[in-house]
Amino acid sequence: MTNQLSPKIPSCTWSRPIGLGWDKPYTVRYASNIDDGPWHGMPLGGFGAGCIGRSSRGDFNLWHIDGGEHTFKNVPACQFSVFESNGTSSQAYALSTQAPDDGTLKAWQWYPTLPATEGIGNYHALYPRSWFVYENVFQAQLTCEQFSPIWAGNYQETSYPVAIFLWNAHNPTDAPITLSIMLTWQNMVGWFTNALKSPEVRVRDDGSPVYEYQPRWGESQGNYNQIVEDSQQFGCVFGRVGGDEPLQEGDGTWCIATLKLPQVEVFHHSRWNPDGTGEEVWQSFAQDGSLPNYLDGTPVADNTQLGAAMATPAAGIAIRFTLQPGETLEIPFVLAWDLPITEFAAGVNYYRRYTDFFGKSGDNAWAIASTALQEYQSWRSQIQSWQQPILDREDLPDWFKMALFNELYDLTSGGTLWTAASEIDPIGQFAVLECLDYRWYESLDVRLYGSFALLMLFPELEKSVIRAFARAIPQGDDTPRIIGYYMTIKAESPIAVRKVAGATPHDLGAPNEHVWQKTNYTSYQDCNLWKDLGSDFVLQVYRDFLLTGADDVEFLADCWNAIVQTLDYLKTFDLDGDGIPENSGAPDQTFDDWRLQGVSAYCGGLWLAALEAAIAISDILLTYQIGNTALAAQKSTYQAWLEQSRPIYDEKLWNGQYYKLDSQSGSDVVMADQLCGQFYARLLDLPDIVPSDRALSALKTVYDACFLKFCNGEFGAANGVRPDGSPENPKATHPLEVWTGINFGLAAFLVQTGMKDEALRLTQAVVEQIYNNGLQFRTPEAITASGTFRASTYLRPMAIWGIYLVID
Structure with a gap:
């Protein structure tokens, strides 16, 4: 005693x-999605x-x-x-x-x-x-x-x-x-x-593939x-x-x-x-x-x-x-x-x-x-x-510390896999689902922001995930598939192969097949056409090297051939030869319900940052492989692409106040995540992809239009609205959703640009929506101003650790 x-x-x-209980907890947006209350x-x-x-x-x-x-x-x-x-x-x-x-x-x-x-x-x-x-x-x-x-x-x-x-x-x-x-x-x-044992896969009403799970309960x-x-x-x-x-x-x-x-x-x-x-x-x-x-x-x-x-x-x-x-x-x-x-x-x-x-x-x-x-x-x-140094910090508000740690719940309950060690994977293979509704692992576009927690806290697990993508890039799978998106817009679907060799896969597979071996499980879109995945991969490789001590050259070497393949593949979408791959008019990036046409601010910026990262990686490898002419030639190619691309990006997209959504749609929408590439370039100590004064102007416009003028800043930043905060299309889905992880990524960019107070105000709005309205420990991808959510237990909100990284 x-x-x-x-x-x-x-x-x-x-x-x-x-x-x-809760008087009015958030409810699910689509009846077919999981809503446990x-x-x-x-x-x-x-x-x-x-x-x-x-x-x-x-x-x-x-x-x-x-x-x-x-x-x-x-x-x-x-x-x-x-x-x-x-x-x-x-x-x-x-x-x-x-x-x-x-x-x-x-x-x-x-x-x-x-x-x-x-x-x-x-x-x-x-x-x-x-x-x-x-x-x-x-x-x-x-x-x-x-x-x-x-x-x-x-x-x-x-x-x-x-x-x-x-x-x-x-x-x-x-x-x-x-x-x-x-x-x-x-x-x-x-x-x-x-x-x-062989559950049938069907396409749900939201266009995503799903299979039945029937436990042997009782x-x-x-x-x-x-x-x-x-x-x-x-x-x-x-x-x-x-x-x-x-x-x-x-x-x-x-x-x-x-x-x-x-x-x-x-x-x-x-x-x-x-x-x-x-x-x-x-x-x-x-x-x-x-x-x-x-x-x-x-x-x-x-x-x-x-x-x-x-x-x-x-x-x-x-x-x-x-x-x-x-x-x-x-x-x-x-x-x-x-x-x-x-x-x-x-x-x-x-x-x-x-x-x-x-x-x-x-x-x-x-x-x-x-x-x-x-x-x-x-x-x-x-x-x-482990926790006390963060809890003791007086410059961080309590609500932020609360969410910072509690958003890590997904590393436990996100359908997480961690296998026994093997010779090729000495601490095993690791993976977390995109979410419970989109039940496939480590979606690469989502983890561009969502993997900061794993990177900062368990860097060896983070690198094991990226190595799995590097192994998957050369692989191909010609299995033909119907694309679910076209079902949702009541159009005839093209037939697409599952995985093109050289393309970066969207995900590492699903629990009902063979994770790590059979990639690109999702068939909502044809991910072989996406314009962000290859860039996402290159940026995460260099980020994981740089932010874990900048001494694991073997990791860079393991990923280099995949980097070359995916950048070569992505460059094939530069149909007009201006140096930047174009979006096709289909939703072909992480906002996979949102059509972008021509050069886009989001994908084009990631492309520029990825080229800079690839050049930086080649410089490091060349210091260990002096005289490697193939490597030097590759670096020279990326330098030429970058030199051509950089002025085109500003020329086609800068409108004097912010970067346009894309070069061909004519839209005046302010996209919240328009300068993700610039955020990553600064994070990785690479040259700015746009002039710093333009980046600041764009960021202030995003904060004003997407956050302050969208429902008076109550919910967070909408993905894309007009400069006055109004919707371009009131019936649009992704543009009018508040994506929790994108908001945390945007907040990290705000901190990086000297707007810490604005960053915390934005983050607090999102955190309060989640933790005051019954979404705790099942943080969704998206919330709406009408009190609905989509895709609970989502990977991307662990991006809140990106805010902490930049503050720190």
């Missing part, structure tokens, strides 16, 4: 009263290990256990419960304000909702830590801190499939209090794999629960009887565990029915905080489901203890899972990164949990050491 009060929670968390909390679990989510009402409801797939469902039997007695009266509650709506667990009492003036406590989140602070229900002061061992530059523990729940219980009264904390969990072994035949313990730890392992078949996706073990402390009693109940009333565990728990210590390890004979519980007083999995007046006790509970295999197409299996440290057998959930119980204090200290 200690006399410490509850742990200090940083002042800049995202916070919400436990159980408080606003009950999302910070995810728990390591990168590529699968993750779970627990909302601010206390329910466990997000199950991203199968790599790349999404299941959102409250599982009431997976829950913490607390019993409290002061000697004269007692009470017990399961700690969710959301009681089951299917008639199960009727014997349980659920955490009460009290009048708003009183409040029952608050939920706080600052990724990778979150807290429940319970108030006005129990006499004891109770806090549960939740986290996984994720911190910058850590390529081991960050991959672990584990969640720590650190309970802190304090008695502020003048009489003893007896407490019991129970963690119940359901045996989910075998659930998380697609029952449809299929528990052969599952069993087993109590395990040693001298210091106590737990329950959830397993499944193994046959002669090799391990499959979804197979393995789960484990809940806690520490045996001298002052606590540990109770257990190894088998009860979560589909029933729950009376077998609740009757004794609500009476005195105990469980009947019932043991039954019999495997399930049919498809009934299994839950297991342990109880003990304090804070943890299931523990009972008594606090004297003024006393405090800290108790860890751990949830771990060992499901080593991720399957893409049927039979295409990869082992997860954490198996490099715990083996590939699938029976190591207890070992993982045991490690967590030994190391959790060190892990928490490492997280604090």
Whole structure:
């Protein structure tokens, strides 16, 4: 027992009263897109290990256990419960304000909702830590801190499939209090794999390809629960009887565990029915905080489901203890899972990164949990050491620090893949989905802004992604495909091949095929025609070299042939020979619903910056490859292209105030991201692609028209409006959306140009829309002024780390 009060929670968390709903949360723009509603909390679990989510009402409801797939469902039997007695009266509650709506667990009492003036406590989140602070229900002061061992530059523990729940219980009264904390969990072994081994791909009403995911939810035949313990730890392992078949996706073990402390009693109940009333565990728990210590390890004979519980007083999995007046006790509970295999197409299996440290057998959930119980204090200290320098900065507002860390949630719950190490990939291969609706990995145009977080915090993972693109560029795939965009505009679709050799792929593939091997999964547009992808690749190669110490020349050498191929390929779209590839009039860039014609400010600027980057890369390589005439000739070619292109860009696009959308449409729209190429040139210490006074004029015009004059700056900057803030076409989609990640990229450019106050005002508008309106931990690509969103859990908003990079 200690006399410490509850742990200090940083002042800049995202916070919400436990159980408080939203009056008018954002709703989805297209009915076919995913809209789980606003009950999302910070995810728990390591990168590529699968993750779970627990909302601010206390329910466990997000199950991203199968790599790349999404299941959102409250599982009431997976829950913490607390019993409290002061000697004269007692009470017990399961700690969710959301009681089951299917008639199960009727014997349980659920955490009460009290009048708003009183409040029952608050939920706080600052990724990778979150807290429940319970108030006005129990006499004891109770806090549960939740986290996984994720911190910058850590390529081991960050991959672990584990969640720590650190309970802190304090008695502020003048009489003893007896407490019991129970963690119940359901045996989910075998659930998380697609029952449809060759799911049919169809085109959704928004033109994007989608396939059906049908988990084996509730299929528990052969599952069993087993109590395990040693001298210091106590737990329950959830397993499944193994046959002669090799391990499959979804197979393995789960484990809940806690520490045996001298002052606590540990109770257990190894088998009860979560589909029933729950009376077998609740009757004794609500009476005195105990469980009947019932043991039954019999495997399930049919498809009934299994839950297991342990109880003990304090804070943890299931523990009972008594606090004297003024006393405090800290108790860890751990949830771990060992499901080593991720399957893409049927039979295409990869082992997860954490198996490099715990083996590939699938029976190591207890070992993982045991490690967590030994190391959790060190892990928490490492997280604090990483975050504290940023939290201590007085030049950054609290809302910015909050969003900076919380937007990293996507590295856990974005369908993340992280494979075991191999000879060619010594820390494994890594990938995050573009989003849950556009379920393909590492879309290159999106990660131009969205990869800043990975670059700054896990640079080796970032470089592994870029190497995967470098390997993919020479590859071709002649599979013919229909282009979905034409369906949405009710026009006949051309047939396009999947991947042209030499073209930079849009993405690294989807979870139902073979990620890294079969690229260009999306068929919404013909990505072989895109005019930004090749430039995006070159810029990210040089950025990743420059901003990770500028000493990994091998990385540049690995990517050089791909750079040559993609720039040569992109130059073939310079049909008029002026030096700059033209946009075709189809949506052929990241704004893939927006037609650009001729030389465009967006793609043309990226082309100029990419040529500068390619020249800089060739200079570096030439210092190590003196006399390489082919390399010198390539550099000379890029210099000639750049010399020709640079004056053309200004000549065709500068209108005296800003850069026109393009050279041929005649549009007067102010495009928010018109000078992305200039931002990148400055970021990489390359020569400006446009005169600095023109860049500043354009940027001020963007800020005024797209932000201040668009709905009075309430939502952020629209992608493209006329100089007076009005729409060119009121029915347009992309121009009138506020793209969260584009806004953060624009804000970084504002900081870079000396407009930090404007940058923070713009960023704050977007952050408040997301975190005040039920979009937390599912930040979408786009929001609209009518309160709708599109494409939740999106990759690009991690661009907020680009703002921090430029400020720093």
